[in-house]
Amino acid sequence: MDFEDIAKKSVAFDEGFFRALPKTDLHVHLDGSLRLATILDLAEKDKVDLGVDTPEGLEALIAPGKIHESLPEYLKGFEVTLKVLQTEESLYRAAYELAEDAASENVEYMEVRYSPILHTRGNLSLAAIVESVLAALRDAERAFGVRSGVIVCGIRNISPEVSLRLAELAAVFKNRGVVGFDLAGAEQNHPARDHLAAFTLILSNNVNVTIHAGEAYGPDSIHQALHYCGAHRVGHGTRLREDGDLLNYVNDHRIPLEICLSSNVQTRAVRSLSEHPLRFYFDLGLRVTLNTDNRLITNTTMTREYELAFRQFEFTPEDVLTLVLNGVKSAFIPREYKRDFLRRTKDSTKQLIVDYIQARSQAGAGKGA
DSSP states (O other): OOHHHHTTSOOOOOHHHHHHSOEEEEEEEGGGOOOHHHHHHHHHHTTOOOSOOSHHHHHHHHOTTOOOSSHHHHHTTHHHHGGGOOSHHHHHHHHHHHHHHHHTTTEEEEEEEEOGGGGOTTOOOHHHHHHHHHHHHHHHHHHHOOEEEEEEEEETTSOHHHHHHHHHHHHHTBTTTEEEEEEESOOTTOOGGGGHHHHHHHHHTTOEEEEEESSSSOHHHHHHHHHTTOOSEEEEOGGGGGOHHHHHHHHHTTOOEEEOHHHHHHTTSSSSGGGOTHHHHHHHTOOEEEOOBOTTTTTOOHHHHHHHHHHHHTOOHHHHHHHHHHHHHHSSSOHHHHHHHHHHHHHHHHHHHHHHHHHHHHHHHHHHO
């Protein structure tokens, strides 16, 4: 059996298949992806008062996977996680465990984003904050084999001057583990163009750019991300479909969209999963990628995001392969590494699909006998 024989067929892939699938996660927030047990442990060690001291109480406080009324409501969960991420040790542990969790479901490459300015309550320097996360990810790569990079985030609703400081930080750590710069935070009433100085510096230093846009605000936010700030990728882009001309521009220029299905439902970027534009974008040929956004706050994994997409939008084996390869093509990694990574991922994904279908066929034949 060859992959081409089954590429367009309807196949009942299960959770185990999607766990084994080689994956990337290009949009995952460090401070939104801690383990509940780790938060409690760090709070005890650092004498941080969370207001709760049991897993059940903490889960009720953060409400993982809850559908909120808006993006700002969704972001309130970070107020809890940030309380325990104010030391080098806590940042190291959070990053290391995130990489371990990703590796456990065969995420081969991920880009971890966070804003160092949010971790300075204990008077840590910005450099120490970046170095602690980079050290954790390097150690995790040696331990688990998962390759990763860091994306430094400016924050829309904090001053542009702070974004400029963070841009300088990203430029300093370019080629030392930082692979890009982002603008995150509350989108509405906080336009990206206000942070032009940061992006001028970033682009002058040839640093990759991805910007949260089109999640809680319309296509103009995406327009600013691309044409004011020079974004190479768009975080979410859920409302891109409202501007057909801009959509065609994104498609023509192969600008990737970092799709986060579960998160988009929880922030009310879409009213339901069935209304998400992923399938529309995919059929038009846009370079869409699947991502977690926040493993804890969203209560998801890459396995779950692929399974959701597959079941909701009836993707074929060929479509699944395309989604996997889109993640590799969109990664902020050097072309030399990407070319080999793409070839290996394509071959291993095809073989996984063929082996899965053959195993199911043999199992079915055995039952028939």
